[in-house]
Amino acid sequence: MKISLNxxxxxxxxxGSAGEPAPSGVDDLLRKIGAQLGAVEDVIQFGKQFDGVVxxxxxxxxxxxxxxxxxxxxxxxxxxxxxVERDQNGHVQVVCGAPNVRAGLLVAWLPPxxxxxxxxxxxxxxxxxxxxxxxxxxxxxxxxKELGLSDDHDGILEIDEELGPITPGxxxxxxxxxxxxxxxxxxxxxxxxRPDCFGWxxxxxxxxxxxxxxxxxxxxxxxNPKFPAIEVQPLNEQLELEVHNELPKLVPxxxxxxxxDIQIKPSPVWLQVDLARAGLRPINNIVDYTNWYMVLTGQxxxxxxxxxxxxxxxxxxASLTVRHPKPGEKITLLNGKTIEPWPEAIMIASGEKLIGVxxxxxxxxxxxxxxxxxxxxxxxxxxxYSVRRTSMAHGLFTDAVTRFNKGQSPLxxxxxxxxxxxxxxxxxxxxxxxxxxxxxxVPKEAMERGSLNPSVKVSAxxxxxxxxxxxxxQEVRELLENVEFKFSNDADKDPNDSIEITAxxxxxxxxxxxxxxxxxxxxxxxxxxxxVLPLRPTAAARLPVLEQLKxxxxxxLVAAGNNELHTYSFVSSKLLNKTGQEVKPAFKLRNAMSxxxxxxxxSLLPSLIDKVHPNHxxxxxxxxxxDIGKTHNRHEIGDDNLPxxxxxxxxxxxxxxxxxxxxxGSAFYQAKYNLNHLLGxxxxxxxxxxxNTPKDWWLKNIADLFEPKRSAVILVGGQPLGIVGEFKxxxxxxxxxxxxxxxxxLDLSALLGQYNAASRYRxxxxxxxxxxxxxxxxxxxxxxxxxxxxxRQTLAEDSGLRYKVAxxxxxxxxxxxxxxxxxYRLSLQHQDHTLTTDYVNGLxxxxxxxxxxxxxxxx
Numbered sequence: 035m036k037i038s039l040n041x042x043x044x045x046x047x048x049x050g051s052a053g054e055p056a057p058s059g060v061d062d063l064l065r066k067i068g069a070q071l072g073a074v075e076d077v078i079q080f081g082k083q084f085d086g087v088v089x090x091x092x093x094x095x096x097x098x099x100x101x102x103x104x105x106x107x108x109x110x111x112x113x114x115x116x117x118v119e120r121d122q123n124g125h126v127q128v129v130c131g132a133p134n135v136r137a138g139l140l141v142a143w144l145p146p147x148x149x150x151x152x153x154x155x156x157x158x159x160x161x162x163x164x165x166x167x168x169x170x171x172x173x174x175x176x177x178x179k180e181l182g183l184s185d186d187h188d189g190i191l192e193i194d195e196e197l198g199p200i201t202p203g204x205x206x207x208x209x210x211x212x213x214x215x216x217x218x219x220x221x222x223x224x225x226x227x228r229p230d231c232f233g234w235x236x237x238x239x240x241x242x243x244x245x246x247x248x249x250x251x252x253x254x255x256x257x258n259p260k261f262p263a264i265e266v267q268p269l270n271e272q273l274e275l276e277v278h279n280e281l282p283k284l285v286p287x288x289x290x291x292x293x294x295d296i297q298i299k300p301s302p303v304w305l306q307v308d309l310a311r312a313g314l315r316p317i318n319n320i321v322d323y324t325n326w327y328m329v330l331t332g333q334x335x336x337x338x339x340x341x342x343x344x345x346x347x348x349x350x351x352a353s354l355t356v357r358h359p360k361p362g363e364k365i366t367l368l369n370g371k372t373i374e375p376w377p378e379a380i381m382i383a384s385g386e387k388l389i390g391v392x393x394x395x396x397x398x399x400x401x402x403x404x405x406x407x408x409x410x411x412x413x414x415x416x417x418x419y420s421v422r423r424t425s426m427a428h429g430l431f432t433d434a435v436t437r438f439n440k441g442q443s444p445l446x447x448x449x450x451x452x453x454x455x456x457x458x459x460x461x462x463x464x465x466x467x468x469x470x471x472x473x474x475x476v477p478k479e480a481m482e483r484g485s486l487n488p489s490v491k492v493s494a495x496x497x498x499x500x501x502x503x504x505x506x507x508q509e510v511r512e513l514l515e516n517v518e519f520k521f522s523n524d525a526d527k528d529p530n531d532s533i534e535i536t537a538x539x540x541x542x543x544x545x546x547x548x549x550x551x552x553x554x555x556x557x558x559x560x561x562x563x564x565x566v567l568p569l570r571p572t573a574a575a576r577l578p579v580l581e582q583l584k585x586x587x588x589x590x591l592v593a594a595g596n597n598e599l600h601t602y603s604f605v606s607s608k609l610l611n612k613t614g615q616e617v618k619p620a621f622k623l624r625n626a627m628s629x630x631x632x633x634x635x636x637s638l639l640p641s642l643i644d645k646v647h648p649n650h651x652x653x654x655x656x657x658x659x660x661d662i663g664k665t666h667n668r669h670e671i672g673d674d675n676l677p678x679x680x681x682x683x684x685x686x687x688x689x690x691x692x693x694x695x696x697x698x699g700s701a702f703y704q705a706k707y708n709l710n711h712l713l714g715x716x717x718x719x720x721x722x723x724x725x726n727t728p729k730d731w732w733l734k735n736i737a738d739l740f741e742p743k744r745s746a747v748i749l750v751g752g753q754p755l756g757i758v759g760e761f762k763x764x765x766x767x768x769x770x771x772x773x774x775x776x777x778x779x780l781d782l783s784a785l786l787g788q789y790n791a792a793s794r795y796r797x798x799x800x801x802x803x804x805x806x807x808x809x810x811x812x813x814x815x816x817x818x819x820x821x822x823x824x825x826r827q828t829l830a831e832d833s834g835l836r837y838k839v840a841x842x843x844x845x846x847x848x849x850x851x852x853x854x855x856x857x858y859r860l861s862l863q864h865q866d867h868t869l870t871t872d873y874v875n876g877l878x879x880x881x882x883x884x885x886x887x888x889x890x891x892x893x
Contacts, residue, residue: 072224081215086148087206112203129171134189152182229440233332243517273467287444293464334434340408393421393438413451415444445539596658601641604631638684656689686777694774701776722746756780803863
């Protein structure tokens, strides 16, 4: 946000601050702005480039004897410039080729020795006396482009006397208040919650406030303004206009009016100068007035060519309809870009034709140009979130977007419309040709209250307790009334008494007592707050249980020789297609960094699997990789109507054929080994069950990655925690995985209920341990997991017994198709006594008896 120091002085002088905006100099102002308003990004010596520019009057203009397009001009500077050759009348000769040069004009003269303003700070071009086709030219007569005001180079700048009579020889800087002018560029991000500070009035008010000076907004900037000097034309001379708002929730207020007999011409020079201060380029008087009042108030305004709008309808009445776009509709914008608006964009249409993107940019079909005679002026309020989404969807970043996506107050629309209509009538020859249309959906109580939010009750004690100050209620009142807050009751002497405070209609951010505290602290100055350190306990803060679980998980897996990767939370649809997972349930980003990062991932494994081949290619023959991250999907929505968030763990073990020879069995067992090690170290008991079609969508989504007959569901406390297994053959092929590759994915959020973050230290037992092998000959339909579960449940019946169960082998003879043998090794130790042979044999007998009841499951 760019603001001119001289503009601040002008606003204070004409509108209502009782003092100089920088009483202690520019450096002090910059310090105060940085400390109490917003970070200063840049300081531009704007006025310096106009040093040496003089306003002169062309006394005569005659053709150049040797060039058809050049003219010899004699200019009157009243002798202001010394050491320059003059004629007998004291006038100076300048050769000029501008098509609009003529006698009697007031123009900007760049005398010899001056620097062309638009080259200052770049490659300075210093003028000198030179001959043009045999005729001496003392400097040049400047165009708006050469002065750095606009891109217009079609002719010299014609200076009007709108600000009063101008004497030839007067400095350009003095007439347009450019002497020593400084433009301060304040970082836009600092004003995210302050839409009023995207206007010069708002900045002027805030600077007055931080200097403890009272500020009064101009009389025309009020909640219920009058339209001064407006005389609506008789009915038969009106330009009829209709407004249809189909999106009242997204467009809470839409005001519009028509004006006729407009004179399109260049803007007054003072207006061009002010726009240049704000970093905008002049176009024509109507467009420039809309831009200038946007800069002044923060409220974007748009002007349509009335006759072009009317031509798009089937009736004699022009109409503006606020709606969403229809499928296939397109619009060509003012910047020449043609778009097909995204379905939720706010559009302005006339008849069946789109003519504008609400809050973003107008359409080229209804642009105000040099032939325009009648106009519609629109001053509306658009939903900040919708405007931002539309802007991001189409890559459109305009000054209107910058302001609308901060949430402008709809209570100011009528005031801004009334003022610009008054200005167009006075300076562009316009006449009001319709009543004011005010399609207003702002809550009635807000309109009556004169503020978007209810009054806030707060006491001086409440404020002082949080700021550490000793302000009286009168001091609080003075600080806030300086920036036009209202108090509905008198301030009492008791600091415990609450006072009722109402924010002005342009403020949208004051909702709770803490907002008042923040406002008082900022206006008083944070450097005034006591520098006493707060009293806090010295005990270290405990990590949340989830963070402890994640940290311990990392430590366990890394200590076991695995490596952690951090993959993006975003993936491509191409990646999901390669894994066979559905793309539709994934949320799509409208402002993706690249096409490869357009979707929010629904599971972690695809990103991890994608990194296996590159690591093998880099020379690593075997490794375990894991990743801890978040996933979201459209099927799981929380109570707050936002996507549910899962914290997951994915793991992949992979080995090239030569390296895989050192591992016994298939890759499944290596993945299960790491799973067993992790959950064992975490103290979590789990069982595996065959991978059938899961009912839970999240589990089904993961199951799409695994080969059903070589994978299993992980159950903890009877609830599915994830899946472990080998990947489908198409995934192995698509990602160039070696045949020895497997992994698992767990939901760490679901694991929290079974995880105990407290220390699980147990003292070493003083009684000796023993090992015992046990073999079961069972039906081929009995699973390994079913027998292991029976073993663990039986051994757990004695609370003093510590045990471990490990597999030895699973064997099936070639000539026996109905039975198999499963061997386990049991490690046993008791905390109270030495284990005897009878005790151990009794345990084994009990296990064997229970195992006989396991039903066989044929596959």
